[in-house]
Amino acid sequence: MSVRPNIAAMSGYVPGEQPQAGKFIKLNTNENPYPPSPKVTQAIQSALEGGLIKYPDPVATSFRNRAAEVYGVEPDWILCGNGSDDVLTILTRAFVSEGQLLRLPYPSYILYRTLAEIQGAKYEEVRFAEDWSLPDTFIVPKGNLKLAFLPCPNSPSGTVLSPERVLRIAERLPCPLVVDEAYADFADQNCTELVKRNKKIMVSRTLSKSYGLAGLRFGFLIAQPEMIEQFLKVKDSYNCDALSIAGATAAIDDQDWLQENRSKVLATRQRMSGDLEQLGFSVVPSQANFVWCTHTERPVQPIYEELKKNRVLIRYMNYADWGDGLRISVGTDEQVDACIGLLKSM
Ligand SMILES: *Cc1c(COP(=O)(O)O)cnc(C)c1O
Numbered sequence: 001m002s003v004r005p006n007i008a009a010m011s012g013y014v015p016g017e018q019p020q021a022g023k024f025i026k027l028n029t030n031e032n033p034y035p036p037s038p039k040v041t042q043a044i045q046s047a048l049e050g051g052l053i054k055y056p057d058p059v060a061t062s063f064r065n066r067a068a069e070v071y072g073v074e075p076d077w078i079l080c081g082n083g084s085d086d087v088l089t090i091l092t093r094a095f096v097s098e099g100q101l102l103r104l105p106y107p108s109y110i111l112y113r114t115l116a117e118i119q120g121a122k123y124e125e126v127r128f129a130e131d132w133s134l135p136d137t138f139i140v141p142k143g144n145l146k147l148a149f150l151p152c153p154n155s156p157s158g159t160v161l162s163p164e165r166v167l168r169i170a171e172r173l174p175c176p177l178v179v180d181e182a183y184a185d186f187a188d189q190n191c192t193e194l195v196k197r198n199k200k201i202m203v204s205r206t207l208s209k210s211y212g213l214a215g216l217r218f219g220f221l222i223a224q225p226e227m228i229e230q231f232l233k234v235k236d237s238y239n240c241d242a243l244s245i246a247g248a249t250a251a252i253d254d255q256d257w258l259q260e261n262r263s264k265v266l267a268t269r270q271r272m273s274g275d276l277e278q279l280g281f282s283v284v285p286s287q288a289n290f291v292w293c294t295h296t297e298r299p300v301q302p303i304y305e306e307l308k309k310n311r312v313l314i315r316y317m318n319y320a321d322w323g324d325g326l327r328i329s330v331g332t333d334e335q336v337d338a339c340i341g342l343l344k345s346m
Contacts, residue, residue, distance in 0.1 A: 006120040013114040027329040028315040030290050032212035037257035043250035044243050056242040062249040071192050076225040082239045084206035084219025094234045095147040096121045103148040107319040112149045132159040141174040151180040156327040158286030163191050170201045179203045183288035185210030199224040211251045218248040265289050269330045275340045294325045312339050
């Protein structure tokens with residue numbers, strides 16, 4: 001019994017640690033430190049009382065309607081997914097066949113590679129420059145190039161490209177461009193308006209980070225209707241369950257909660273970046289709910305290990321041909337103080 005050779009050859013995506021036992025301060029997977037809007041729990045509770053006998057709405061109409069208002073588009077511009085990872089999977093399956101090419105920036109979200117590998121496709125990684133700008137080699141045409149992913153803000157750097165720059169990239173790129181805006185609610189600017197100007201641009205979003213709902217699994221795509229129509233054929237019939245649709249609709253409906261949460265996270269991000277710099281870290285200015293830092297004098301892996309021993313979990317990343325660093329999620333003020341306190345004592 002053998003699976004397809006590309007599946008046998010791949011190692012599989014490894015998500016950040018989710019310790020199930022013991023009490024950790026978790027600053028390693030960019031979850032929101034604050035609970036979601038109370039309206040989310042209420043909506044899930046009522047959906048539960050309504051019963052789960054029937055199949056859910058295959059396209060999550062209630063969410064599409066509300067998201068369409070928030071983004072100033074019609075509901076048929078929205079595709080919902082079981083987390084935005086599901087949306088990225090649908091896009092890869094829709095655009096890229098075996099042997100064809102995906103383009104990615106590097107270092108970036110490792111899952112894109114995995115999606116290419118599952119498809120039996122190839123990927124080409126374009127290295128960010130030292131200052132995290134993206135070289136023009138990203139737009140060079142190449143036979144077989146079918147799709148490009150561009151996270152904005154990027155992980156692990158937390159840096160963005162301006163919407164003007166993204167538009168210019170899309171105009172010159174010979175394939176569609178997915179702007180992965182998992183962290184865009186924490187940024188000053190985003191690319192959702194660009195979707196109206198160029199049908200090659202598609203923007204993916206998630207409720208996992210800014211809405212505090214990583215456990216719910218809900219994400220969505222904004223793209224022109226003729227594109228969405230195609231993706232609907234590729235997705236699982238019932239890719240979002242009734243409880244997550246109810247919760248997600250209540251979450252996107254509570255934009256006041258989002259704004260309040262965003263302000264708290266941004267204030268902590270600024271304070272945390274300053275504190276880290278004072279401790280000798282070199283911190284990349286972040287537009288996301290995490291910061292990427294290296295240390296000017298010391299190797300960072302032992303710092304990660306030492307924090308972990310003290311039950312503070314951050315992310316240590318080591319990128320081949322690039323270097324290593326620490327990605328620290330913005331927690332509550334208390335969580336961040338605990339982390340900074342330990343770093344001071346080292
Ligand atoms: C967290 C993350 C996602 C996806 O999150 P979901 O929980 O699947 O919605 C997508 N892209 C990037 C860059 C992320 O960091």
